[in-house]
Amino acid sequence: KRSCEEGPALVFRWRLLLGYGPSVCQDEEDKYSIYSNLLFKYFLAEGIVCGHNLFVASAKEDPADILKELPAPLFDDAHKNQVNEKETAIKSKQESQESMKIAWRYQNLPRIEVSPAASARIGHYYDVSKMVSPELLQSTKWHRFFLPEEMSLHPEIKTCNMTCGYTRLLQSIQRIIYREGFDGSYPQKKQKNILRIGIQSLGSVLWGDDICCTDNPEDIYSLTKFLYVLRGLLRMSLSACIITVPAHLIQNKAIMERVTNLSDTVVGLESFIGSERETNPLYKDYQGLIHVHKIPRLNSLICDVSGTKDLAFRLKRKLFTIERLHLPPDLSDTVSRSSKQDLAESTKLLRSGCGAMAIGKKHLDF
Template identity: 80%
Template sequence: TLFFTEEDKYGLYSNLLFKYFLAEGVVCGHDLFVASAKEHPDNILKELPAPLLDDTYRNELGEEATAVKSKDFQDSMKIAWRYQNLPKMEVNRPTSAKFGHYYDVSKTISPELFQSIKWHCFYLPEELSSQPKMKSCNMNSAYTRLLQSIQRIIYQEGFDGSDPQKKQRNILRIGIQSLGSMLWGDDICSSETPEDTHSLTKFLYVLRGLLRKSLSACIITLPAHLIQNKAIMERVTNLSDTVVGLESFIGSERETNPLYKDYHGLVHVHQIPRLNSLICDVSDTKDLAFRLKRKLFTIERLHLPPDLSDTVSRASKQDLAESAKLLSSGCGAMAIGKKHLDF
């Protein structure tokens, strides 16, 4: 399948999600193929987050639960009286790492885990210096080199299923960073009318064909906020299986908004896969948000707090006392006071 990620404005959280995908492949023993035109793939692999074991993850959840309880105790006196007796919404937290794994973003993965897997790198500046410039099928040379490299790894390592008896079957995880940017020789991010508008879409069309015929999964990050031509983004979305956009609060008005104080950004699910079916599985909610905690990067359902204003809508105690004084003195004194009663 092809997982497409729209980068946030500064590329901070999209790169973290990109590394999570690769780190999951290392823990599961999958082969890796990392392609980049900005950062060397060797440096990307060295910065992968370290996996958390079951006991370590339970300790992390215990510390976070204690912090949440203490925060609720501190805020118990601030909440309005009409909300205080309502049952609190409980968030179902996983008790064990049965599906997938969890990672500590404050630590990097140990070199011993890389000994049991194979990884392949594609660094565009090195590829351009080693081979002459090429262009075929109205596609720029960077995309052509990348497709040839992916195709060679799939066929040589047997991910296409050509030699199933010689070696044990495995999965190839492909990661392509910041595809479509100026570093890849594409001008879709710098011009509303680029010279070659179909170069990226042709690359994705051929790549999806390679993924369908092999045991491979691919994640691609793209700076969608820089693409001015919306028609290109629509074609890219149609050529992908899963499309997710990350919206960071850094530098925006939501960063100081008290409604989003517990989160660092929003997750927009634009498309989910519908492989071997006519319709796709629709989730019960699309309001997702992410936050980067001390050690964990989590994606949760977006729960906004109740709208609590500083001024209460009902009359204050002072106004009630003045009204009671006017009522006790009789109807003749009502014209002198601040409050007037209409019958």
């Protein structure tokens, strides 16, 4: 379910997508692209709940399968009440806390809210453990683009100095936009709707692009050209787009820089699976980190900057949440934090000054 505790990054994205329409936002995939797929599905599920039209493009999975696996929305208010209760419980606990005697200067400091967006909820909630119901799916109008299928369906399309998968995708999107009346430049008679476009793993080899395997791809501008044209299409139409990109595979880092530049919102995911951080007690509550690389500034000279950029996400059984990353209080009985040998390196460095004496000396020695 879309977390009630959404981090600022997603809130911004949501606001942007819902409010302004045309936008490109980009997820850099985590190493095994588990969580990026999850975000991808959240985006599409939100479209279903809001009654938007969907356009799903993939070179790997059949779009129909992707849609079937979307998380189920929670419509009832039961959960919200639950969340509210939890919040009030936390608050009252905070207030009842006795005043600080010694560290009194911290008394009036604002408490760090782990879940910054708890009060301003946007969008809907979803249950990751359940799939969206077929009825809901049927009531949604959606379009598919499955590259292998497309290649055999329209073999006549010429490729104009861009990787041919990209060309076909662009033509397909353009066709939908014009045919279904998402084209904002011509006033449409019928009810206006929003087209949500989701493109999975853009830039992977399955699209026919070789930026993932060599430093000097045959056509280094293929992907950026595609994004440029796509951006133009989106700006002219009532649509929003999410793209996941396997950034860790792209060999030439300049490409990623350009892609970032061409997008409105860029969010990177770093999952702990397989990395040494997985076993690090500092991160034991989380499944990965979220890096906000770019936040859109539309109609403004400056952008809204969130309070902290240290965001982490966790996936509970039903809930995907994004939280501020903070050090947990050390409540152990041991003399100091330094007794935990494998905390993050940074904390090791920090404490090496003051903690050095405490390490290793178990007895007070005079």
